[in-house]
Amino acid sequence: MQEVTTEKKEFTPNIVAFCCNWCSYAGADLAGSSRLTYPANVKIIRVPCSCRVNPMFILKAFQQGADGVILCGCHPGDCHYVTGNYYTRRRMSLLFSFLSYMGIEKERTRVEWVSAAEGARFSAVMNDFVKTVTELGENKRLTDLRIKEGK
Amino acid sequence: MKISYYPGCTLKTKAKDLDVTARLCAKALGVEMEEIENWQCCGAVYPMGTDEIATKLSAVRALDHAKHNGGKLLTLCSACHNVIKRTNEDMRSNEDIRFRANNYLKLDEPYKGETEVLHYLEMLKNVVGFDAIKKAVVKPLNRKIGAYYGCLLLRPSGVMAFDNPENPTIIEDFIRAIGGTPVTYPFRNECCGAYVALKNAELPKQKSRKVLTSAKEKGAEEVITACPLCLYNLQVNGDGILPVKYFTELLAEALGVQA
């Protein structure tokens, strides 16, 4: 019998980034206009405020096969909607801690505050997050197998 | 209180006075300086080349030893302080140097810059306290004294974090504590030029005269330093414009401790 060698394809994680319109999305725009690169596997979803991000969206992303989810908003105190990101901060602290409690690798989820002026930071954060998730490998614990296996 | 102490080459030979007076004063102030075992010379100048590893290992050994013996390393000679503190910063923040140095040393657990490097003056200020020294003084030195910082204690300030690099005050505060009147003069943080003495004898002469002239113009009667090389240069090349002493000698005098 011939030995089957499967070429190991380099793992590139699929990352969903939720960015608030006023700070982080603008920060991502600035990263773009400053030509500060980060991997193409980061895809941004624009939301008005980080507080619009429902835990269900995050779970949905993982279910659909995302390997990491990052949530970016204005720095606390600088929220365009005054208090929105304060609620985000509590919600995500509790949700991510809870997911970790359920055995989900805590490195898959992250919250970062990126202002409209922090294009360089946006790019650095994304590079770092992609690196972390790449090291972690594929999301297997929160994926709906039917989706991954195309059932 | 016990503290790990790195004396360095010169303090065992030409600068014995600095070492002996420092130990006596520390003892009088309740600090025991415990000389670390098997220390090796630090090299007396910090090698800046980014590939310099071997030249930094003796400093790392001393730092690692102190890490396991109280976590603090006391220095006295300005050059040793400069070399050890900068090497420590490399070990803390330069991943490449840290990796390669640990690779050489093969310590039980890698050294990552955990030790706090403390100059004797910082020890006097932060551990003993200048107020406590003031109280311990038996013979206030009622003289006008110029502090000579030189370059090694202060720069690069980002790493040394010793004092304001352009307007330092720690030795002046020390002078006040021992009852003297500090004289600030603009050349107290200018290099005396001694490092190049073997290649260019003239430069250190000019520089040391400039330092002492500046101190004298502002009214100093004597100048104190923490560096054996500065002391040598100012004494030998300074045309005797002003007497130059180790700061610990004056401390011993004020505390009334005898060598």
Place this chain on the structure above:
Amino acid sequence: MTKEERIENIKKLSGTDVRKCMKCGKCSGRCPAFKDMDIKPHQFVTMLGKGKLDELLACKAIWNCLSCMACVERCPRGVAPAAVVEAVRDTVVRMQGNNGIKAEEIPPIVDELIPQQLLVSAYRKYNK
């Protein structure tokens, strides 16, 4: 090593980014050894940037820099001219037979007061 490689090596050895220099001259305005520097501190940075290797390797300034860090301390752009000087000196002394100070040169100038520190540092700075 080709010339280009050697220049790159000096840049790497210095750990400083010469492109950050905005040519203000503050380093040279501060240098206490300025008169004895045939290549001035700011020139070290610009000349390395321009790849003037031969001039750099042949200069006297590398033996006269006091390593006092005054130029590094006050550079508004975070450039370290002293590190460039040292990188050039290292490059010179690492070439065979180029030690800056020879043992036989020492005795006549050493007086009995001279601290070990000076000899040790001189060997470390000038020799490999």
Place this chain on the structure above:
Amino acid sequence: MKDVEMKMLERAKALLESGEVARVIGWKKGDFCFDPAPASFETVEELDNFVYDYFCGANLSKYLIQMSKKEGKTAVFLKPCDTYSFNQLVKEHRIKRENVYVIAVECMAKLDIEKIKAKGISMVESVEVVGKEVKVTSAYGVETLYKPDVVLTKCATCTKTHQVKDEEIILHERPARDVDRFEEVAKLEAMTADERFAFWREQLSKCIRCNACRNVCPACSCVKCVFDNPASGIAAKANDDKFEEQLFHVIRAFHVAGRCTDCGECSRVCPQNIPLHLLNRKFIKDIDNLYGEYQAGETDEGKTPLTSYTEGDAEPNDVMNGEAK
């Protein structure tokens, strides 16, 4: 317990007779001694079936959502832990407080028939509790059990006291108990992520999506559950994949976070014995640690931890790295 039951019955009769209340919510006898069920009594006659004993563990507060909307007042017997749920529902405007007459009753820790059965006793006929002893009479004779071994899980770590009472029936001063309800949570936290994942995968794979936890939970009182709403994007799908259970329980726990009073009903009713309360308690523990101790339902007004904030709240990344204070 009999004396408590007598007094309750007496009050229920009086309240109905006088017309002061239109109905009384309590427990009625089941087919066996261990399955009394919540019931509404509208006449004195109906009270013949009234019961209050060591198996009346059910939390009656949730029934008041509907009952308090009815004509006339509703009297309700609430155990200490039930009063927190009651308060929380009042806070959320789900119960019309003015239409409810609350009678606080002694609890004495309820028994778990599953735990008794697990001791190898079947066909239980009657139970008598004396101090820490539980005498179980079954078709096979009488056996004495140690009470702490067979109380409901929620009772084992209960430290709750009555928060609401229009009147009370025999409330003994309860000595403060030194129990740590977070012990189990801490044990899980101390495990590796792999171990935790294995634990929950095993537990949640038992879930049959019967929705008993949701139906009993006083915090799960939505007019229409998000899982039943096609617009939510997470409406129930075929429950043949582990992910569905995971998703369901994560979202349910998050939805009740900051509002769950830790009444323990979810675990009590779970036919698969999944320790669901350990999910909710993780949130409670984190909230206590991060935002200061908070007991949902302690009062019937004010904001919950997830609808309030302070400027110096812990950063999520610090929380994840265990660096938050």
Place this chain on the structure above:
Amino acid sequence: MQRIGVFICWCGSNIAATVDVVKVAEVMKNEPGVVFSANYQYMCSENGQQLIKQAIKEHNLTGIVVGSCSPRMHEATFRKTAEAAGLNPYMVEIANIREHCSWIHKDMDEATEKAIILVRTAIAKVKLNAPLTAGESPVVKRALVIGGGIAGIQAALDIADAGFEVDIVEKNATIGGRMAQLDKTFPTLDCSACILTPKMVDCAQHEKIDILSYSEVEDVKGFVGNFNVKIRRKARYVDETKCTGCKVCMDKCPSKKGLNAFNMNLNTRPAIHIPFAQAIPNVAVIDPEQCIKLKTGKCGICQKFCGVGAIDYEQKDTFIERQYGAIVVATGFKPIALDAFNEYGYADNKDVITSLELERLMNAAGPTNGVLLRPSDGTHPKVITFIQCVGSRDSSGCGKPYCSKICCMYTAKHAMLLREKYPDTEVHVFYIDVRTPGKNYDEFYRRAVEQYGVDYIKGMVGKVYNENGKLMVQGSNLIDNEQITIESDLVVLATAIEPEPSVRKVATLLTASIDTNNFLTESHAKLRPVESPTAGVYLAGVCQGPKDIPETVSQASACAAKVIGLLVKDKLKTNPCVAIPDEMMCNGCSQCANVCAYGAITYVDKEFRLGGGKTEVRRVASVNPAVCQGCGACTVTCPSGAMDLKGFSSKQIMSEVEAICKK
């Protein structure tokens, strides 16, 4: 059935160089629901927009996706395009394939693949878009100007002249700001006070302008057209309505050793004082830290001598609340602290001064009555050395990484004025670069050199020290490759400027974004240069970035034009992307109202049919669309999912997630 049109923009080579735009457009043709897909060089151009309009009409499109630059750039443009073609403007989605794709990726295949996913994601969303109609909200016809310097004054005058009420809130006791401290202004050398003080008087006399001096903004609520602002009126211990500005109190006050901040602390002033002669309002103020009466209870001399009984030691801070349609921020600047620049000897030598201090020493109303005297000994300096870029262009962490922009010009001004007034003085200027872009600016600088003989030295100073009573300025002369030491009598530091620190609080209150240097961020450098990203907030003067007086005044007038454009409207179109509760699902639990920062959610009792003729009254949430700002905090708080956000509905976002994740 949805009929989606896709339009992929090349943005010249900005997108097309890294993304295979033709391929992206081709792939989209096969997407379910897409009936038209095209690519074009500049979709935002007239022709590009025409292409979109035509496609909407010809193909009867129900929604469009534009793959182009950031929606923050041209979303509004394409919405207008759609509207012009008869499509609801909210049936437009933008896929950001420039900032988030072509500009940050180098590999063409990778970028193209990502662009396809981004466009697909936008298609998935647009399929769930619903036509939205903007509501209306009334506009309060009054503007607030924060900061009473030249920027605030100019903006207030222009707005008031258009017939709108304006309040100026100034934290100091008088308006006038930094410009009031200046002696002459470049490049015309006209006197600063001669320009500024008449404008200050205009403000005071303008019937539409209310000056709230010695006041600070405490709280801001509301939104564009309808801000509700709480203003703290600090206790000045003098009744503003009674004080006549006679200054008798200043003569009589026994506590005269307070540092005179207006004169850069170069001399002293009494505890009760009017900051300067032309102050507006011309009303005294008591420094409570210095006043003997307020500190010890004993004294009261000023009260005795005040002819109109204006002194009130019992005065407390008061608060007023007012409504505004628009807010102009003009908080100005201050020179940086020089603690990190001891090499210039500022701390140790009285004769090392900052440029702003020199302004006061040259000003006829200054501490030396306009005669230049050394602060140390009151003698005339003969050799004066200027050092430029002190703390500017400094990325080492000690100073500011930016160019302060005004220093080159004012240093040339100072040098010129000194040489003119005191021809026997020798003036040297150390510079790194001389930056003089502006009308008549370079000519001005050259005049200092050519006509007035100012010695410009290319190089930087390394050390300033005192030797034998002289200031030794040691620096490099790069042209001659020399190190020189100039024996000087006076050294003037062209100190970097930074935004006035109070701007941070103002920015937080207004939720206006601020950059890493604490300058307020404009919405777009070219498209909306005087607008903050927060609607209804406008930026004038140095709070937005370093600039000189002519530029500041232009920007202030530009702000005024924007404010007037807003205030003339009776109603504003509101953002239709607001929260909407599904009453059938709402529990009435109040969780959503608890997190609403705007108080947009109230509750109503509503009757619902239960079937079988029965009804039920339930408490349900109701959102005021004019007040809701559309953040979505309520949507996540709602346990039943009854609350949703128009334009960013849960289903829309879920569909985006799905489109991104699907392999």
